[in-house]
């Protein structure tokens with residue numbers, strides 16, 4: 001038995017070596033035929049839509065390895081022919097694109113996808129997206145973005161999966177699997193620490209201690225690499241003083257040596273040449289040197305490699321073997337995508353995903369919306385024969401805006417708006433449409449008056465408010481997170497009619513809507529729901545679907561609370577309740593009489609809504625969390641304790657519905673201070689009304705470990721370990737628990 005096992009193991013090993021060597025042999029062989037100029041050409045990624053003629057000449061000369069922002073099978077094939085048929089070695093190009101949350105058919109923004117807490121759904125969406133993009137010639141998607149974000153001022157919070165490393169890791173890995181199962185390479189970005197930009201201002205400096213980097217920001221990248229991500233993109237920011245494109249610690253020590261990744265590392269747009277304005281390098285030549293020494297392998301639109309690498313090699317400052325390493329990664333990606341065998345895409349019979357998308361796009365949008373408040377007005381009683389519904393607000397009928405940020409190829413004509421969805425139903429209710437404001441920043445008052453007049457005739461008001469798509473995404477950062485334009489005034493006016501106002505927020509980030517939440521009868525936070533936002537919202541508002549989204553990020557009450565996130569530390573002086581707020585301080589109060597705890601004078605430390613929060617049309621009852629120790633080897637010098645954590649959950653209401661069971665852990669003491677709670681697992685389960693289910697999680701020492709740090713003089717050392725400590729666990733509907 002043992003012998004046969006050994007034999008089959010050796011056979012498998014041989015097989016895998018043989019497989020590997022076929023790839024390696026191919027690459028070695030090709031590399032050996034390449035001139036230095038051709039190698040440097042492969043390291044160049046260009047957007048040929050700028051100076052097309054000049055760039056096409058470069059392709060013909062073999063000076064381009066990848067193109068991006070070229071769309072359409074015909075156009076990609078046209079440029080591909082130049083590379084394959086006109087260059088000496090015929091190395092194919094790889095066409096990349098910012099495929100972020102859909103292609104022509106758009107899903108909710110990634111933050112909304114995070115709110116689904118449903119990785120299977122997200123993976124299926126990615127698969128369908130890949131099918132559509134591939135048929136347009138795109139072989140490489142610049143996503144997923146897995147930057148864990150604590151700051152909703154930062155516009156790119158829309159592009160990630162929120163504030164939690166585990167949720168982000170799970171979603172990022174799902175996208176990687178979905179794309180790559182179809183043959184489109186994923187590019188996990190932005191490596192690393194980009195989201196912690198000071199002041200929430202894009203491209204800004206980030207300062208992240210190594211332990212926090214590894215506990216919070218790196219795990220989603222590692223998860224994406226483990227899921228097989230074929231490429232990684234550098235970030236723009238300087239991390240602890242060193243921009244990522246020139247950061248050997250990130251790109252070599254961690255990505256290559258620790259994680260053993262052979263994914264291709266591409267710069268962000270000109271992030272290599274940016275080393276000059278960063279103030280790291282005196283000129284672009286020095287920037288090229290710093291980047292190649294940090295193994296940035298492909299230069300996106302920066303021209304620093306094409307302009308300076310050959311010179312640096314001839315001066316002996318760069319070894320040709322360094323260049324070979326980079327080119328090997330590039331050829332490997334092309335080889336694995338099958339581009340050497342099939343460089344062209346079929347130009348006829350494009351994949352039509354519309355039928356599959358209609359269902360999936362609606363489902364993802366339904367599951368991404370989070371019900372934040374409901375006084376019972378929802379679901380709307382549409383069977384009530386005289387129900388007059390006012391549909392109002394600047395986002396009720398905006399085909400483009402509901403798609404959200406990063407939708408270069410999104411087909412606006414496919415969008416079904418909430419107004420269209422309601423109008424398409426031959427139901428008993430009457431629809432009155434009066435937008436009030438024409439876009440989210442609109443400040444005109446006349447429209448509001450019309451909407452108020454209409455509200456007076458309605459039984460219920462559906463106020464579709466939020467942010468236009470252009471207000472979130474890259475370089476769209478805000479210092480004011482209130483509803484833009486005159487939307488708050490509009491809400492005041494609508495609420496003053498006394499009619500129940502259901503607020504549906506379509507936005508790229510958490511907004512500070514505390515006052516409006518109080519005024520509204522119900523609040524459904526829909527993010528930007530994509531092409532099918534309308535039908536999804538119709539289904540949710542009318543009870544055809546039951547809300548199951550949960551917040552992937554904490555909602556602050558006011559901007560001054562930011563950064564506000566659930567897995568924070570307690571401090572040595574935790575805030576006590578109730579703290580004395582600014583107007584309660586007696587005049588002339590002596591300095592120490594108001595206590596010394598960690599709080600703000602204007603607002604308590606609680607968020608508006610906690611991470612993980614979301615209501616349903618039904619109710620769930622959680623049983624006690626039970627904890628069983630399943631391995632407990634006290635003799636071992638390392639912690640080897642695993643736990644089985646369980647709780648029963650009962651659907652105690654009248655609707656069959658999904659619930660997201662969330663497992664939180666807290667380590668009571670340790671080598672370093674630990675967060676007050678951390679998400680260690682989650683399960684989205686379907687529970688018919690009246691039914692119960694036991695949910696179980698196994699928590700391993702690996703799940704409970706964290707990065708430690710020791711300083712020895714100037715040298716600091718980090719290592720991952722699990723303390724021998726006491727842990728508390730709770731399975732809960734959201735993070736608003738104490739452990």
Ligand code: NOJ
Pocket residue numbers: 098142189268269474
């Ligand atoms: C800059 C962005 O930071 C990155 O996410 C994107 O993929 C590239 N530009 C390409 O458009």
